[in-house]
Every structure is written in C-alpha cells, then in structure tokens.
Amino acid sequence: MASEAQGAETGGLEFHPMDQFNIESLFGGPIAWYTPTNAALWMGLAILAVIGLMVLTTTKRSVVPSRGQSVAELAYGFVYKMVEDVSGKDGVVYFPYIMTLFMFIVCANFLGLIPMSFTTTSHFAVTVVLAMAVFLTVTALGFVKNGTKFLGLFWVSSAPLALRPILAIIEVISYFVRPVSHSIRLAGNVMAGHAVIKVFAGFAAIAVVSPIAIAGIVAMYALEILVSFIQAYVFTILTCVYLKDALHPSH
Amino acid sequence: MEGELAHIGAGLAAIGSGAAAIGVGNVAGNFLAGALRNPSAAASQTATLFIGIAFAEALGIFSFLVALLLMFAV
Numbered sequence: 344m345a346s347e348a349q350g351a352e353t354g355g356l357e358f359h360p361m362d363q364f365n366i367e368s369l370f371g372g373p374i375a376w377y378t379p380t381n382a383a384l385w386m387g388l389a390i391l392a393v394i395g396l397m398v399l400t401t402t403k404r405s406v407v408p409s410r411g412q413s414v415a416e417l418a419y420g421f422v423y424k425m426v427e428d429v430s431g432k433d434g435v436v437y438f439p440y441i442m443t444l445f446m447f448i449v450c451a452n453f454l455g456l457i458p459m460s461f462t463t464t465s466h467f468a469v470t471v472v473l474a475m476a477v478f479l480t481v482t483a484l485g486f487v488k489n490g491t492k493f494l495g496l497f498w499v500s501s502a503p504l505a506l507r508p509i510l511a512i513i514e515v516i517s518y519f520v521r522p523v524s525h526s527i528r529l530a531g532n533v534m535a536g537h538a539v540i541k542v543f544a545g546f547a548a549i550a551v552v553s554p555i556a557i558a559g560i561v562a563m564y565a566l567e568i569l570v571s572f573i574q575a576y577v578f579t580i581l582t583c584v585y586l587k588d589a590l591h592p593s594h
Numbered sequence: 595m596e597g598e599l600a601h602i603g604a605g606l607a608a609i610g611s612g613a614a615a616i617g618v619g620n621v622a623g624n625f626l627a628g629a630l631r632n633p634s635a636a637a638s639q640t641a642t643l644f645i646g647i648a649f650a651e652a653l654g655i656f657s658f659l660v661a662l663l664l665m666f667a668v
Contacts, residue, residue: 429641524652531655577648580641 360541364465364534381461382469389451389463397446418446422579429583433590440480441586444473445579452533452571456564465534467526474526477582485589496592525581532574536567600664607661614654621646 369379396418400411408416422442426434448464455462463469485493497514499507540563546556625643629636 425641524655527655527659528648528652531658535658573644577644580644581648584645 358541358545360538360545363537363541364462366466382463382466385454385461386451386463386469389447389454392450392454393446396450425580426583429580430587430590434583434586437586441579441582444477444582445575448473448529448578449572449575452575453568455533455537456567456571462533462537465530465537467530470526470530471522473529473578474522477525477585478522481582481585481589484586485592488590489592493589493592496588500593521585525578529574529578532570536563536570539563540567604661604664607657607664610657610660611654614651614657617650617653618647621650 366374366380366382368374369381369384374380396411397415400409400415404412422445423438426438426441451464454460455464497511499510502510540560543556543559543563547553621643
C-alpha cells in the first residue's frame with residue numbers, strides 16, 4: 344500500500360484513503376486491550392449522544408414538547424412502529440433491545456460524519472459483534488419459545504415433498520449467512536462511503552480538477568448523511584425480521 | 595507478481611457491485627411502478643422495499659468483501 348502514498352510530488356494522493364480507519368492510542372504507546380483508543384473514545388461519545396438525546400431531553404417532560412423532546416419522541420415512535428409492524432404484537436417485548444441498537448448505530452454513524460472524527464461502525468469488529476449478538480439472541484429465543492418446532496423454519500412445508508430436502512439445505516445456508524451479511528452491509532456501506540470522500544479529497548490537491556473534486560465531496564457527504572440513516576434503519580428492520588422468524592418459525 | 599494478480603482480482607470482484615446495482619434498481623423501480631398505480635398502498639410497503647433492497651444489496655456486499663480480502667488479506 345506504500346506505493347499509492349508516495350504520489351505527493353505529482354499532486355496525486357498525499358494520503359491513503361483507508362488511513363482514516365487506523366486505530367490509534369489516544370496518549371501514544373503500544374495498544375493493549377485496556378488502552379484508550381480513538382475507537383473507544385468515539386464509541387463512548389456515541390453513547391453520551393444517545394443519553395443526551397433520550398434521557399436529558401425527557402427529564403423535564405412537558406405537554407408541549409421542547410425541540411429535543413420532540414426529536415426523542417419521534418425516534419421512539421419511529422422504532423416502536425417498526426417493531427410492531429414487522430415483528431407483530433408479541434415482538435414489542437423486545438423493543439428496548441432494538442431501540443438501543445438503532446440509537447447506537449445512528450449516533451455512531453452521524454458522529455463519524457464529523458470531519459476528523461473516527462467512525463466506529465466502519466470497523467467489522469464492531470458490527471460483527473452487534474450482528475452476532477442479534478443472531479445468537481434470536482436463535483436462542485427461537486428454541487426457547489418454540490422448542491424443536493423452530494426447526495420448521497428450515498423445512499418448507501408448503502413446497503413439494505421431493506424439493507424439501509434441497510430447500511432445507513438452502514434455508515440452513517441462508518440462515519447461517521445472516522450474521523455475515525447483516526454486519527458487513529453496515530460496515531461496508533459506511534467504510535466505502537468514507538473512503539470515496541477521501542479519494543475525492545485526494546484529487547482536490549490537483550488545481551485543474553479541484554472544483555469538480557470539491558463538488559464531489561459535497562455531493563458524497565450529502566449522500567453519506569442519507570446512507571448513515573438508511574443503514575441504521577436497515578440493520579434495525581432486519582433485526583425485526585429475524586425476530587419475527589424466531590417468534591413465528593412456520594412459513 | 596502475485597500481489598499484482600490480487601489487485602486485478604479485486605478489480606474484477608468490483609463487477610459484482612454493478613450487478614448489485616442492477617438488482618437494487620429493479621427492486622426500487624418496480625416498487626415505484628406499483629406505488630404510482632396504487633399510491634394509498636405504498637406507505638405500508640416501504641419496510642418491504644427496504645428489506646428487498648437490503649437482500650439485493652447483500653450479494654454486492656459479498657463481492658466487496660472478496661475485493662477487500664484480495665487487497666488486504668491475501
């Protein structure tokens with residue numbers, strides 16, 4: 344990767360687009376599991392943002408909501424309706440978990456859009472943990488709620504009998520691919536968008552194309568704001584779909 | 595030499611993102627065609643739209659993953 348980074352004298356890339364995802368220690372020194380890093384800092388800030396939005400604005404509740412309170416109410420109603428619509432009435436019990444996931448991902452994505460900040464959700468390590476937590480919870484829940492009937496999810500009883508074993512194999516594979524696609528979708532979208540912005544920023548150093556490059560950065564930034572929200576939404580709604588499958592495994 | 599071949603392979607894997615774009619466009623275009631015929635039913639189906647887009651996109655993401663593996667892991 345060093346060869347790309349040395350194009351500075353030709354006015355090309357002076358930095359590598361992936362440098363923004365490096366994990367660095369905040370106070371220098373080697374990184375161990377207890378070292379405070381920029382990843383830990385921005386994850387903490389995301390949690391503080393969630394607390395600031397959802398707790399602090401609703402401590403002084405009023406009938407006519409303040410600006411903060413109405414945003415908090417909007418977010419609550421949005422996620423609640425999504426859980427109710429997709430998972431059904433008996434999925435509402437698991438609303439707190441899904442709300443937590445949504446608020447954390449949306450805050451981490453938006454904090455990552457601040458220039459010079461660090462995007463925690465662009466790391467597979469973060470999103471794989473989130474997706475594996477969902478996968479393990481939902482699988483355990485399916486077996487606890489339905490017992491062995493949960494395996495009916497893989498046995499498509501509406502298909503012809505001869506086809507069912509083949510469908511069962513496909514269903515099992517698609518079930519175990521879920522955490523992979525679930526996590527990589529979020530990290531891949533966020534990381535790719537940020538890397539594209541950095542590539543445009545590299546071209547901004549060349550005087551001839553810099554107006555186009557800067558316009559490109561602005562356009563990509565607007566798109567990234569949209570993508571940040573939509574990816575958080577997609578992650579949450581897929582969690583709801585998996586939850587529905589666990590609660591009602593029959594096809 | 596092997597590293598250069600891996601870069602070519604990563605570029606070839608990026609074709610998959612174009613295929614995913616076709617899939618996502620199909621989903622969104624058909625949704626729009628249906629929504630314009632019956633606008634009153636459209637609002638209740640936006641969740642289905644996003645789930646469909648997410649599933650179509652997942653396979654493009656896999657090609658992106660292959661490209662990443664070829665660039666950084668192989």
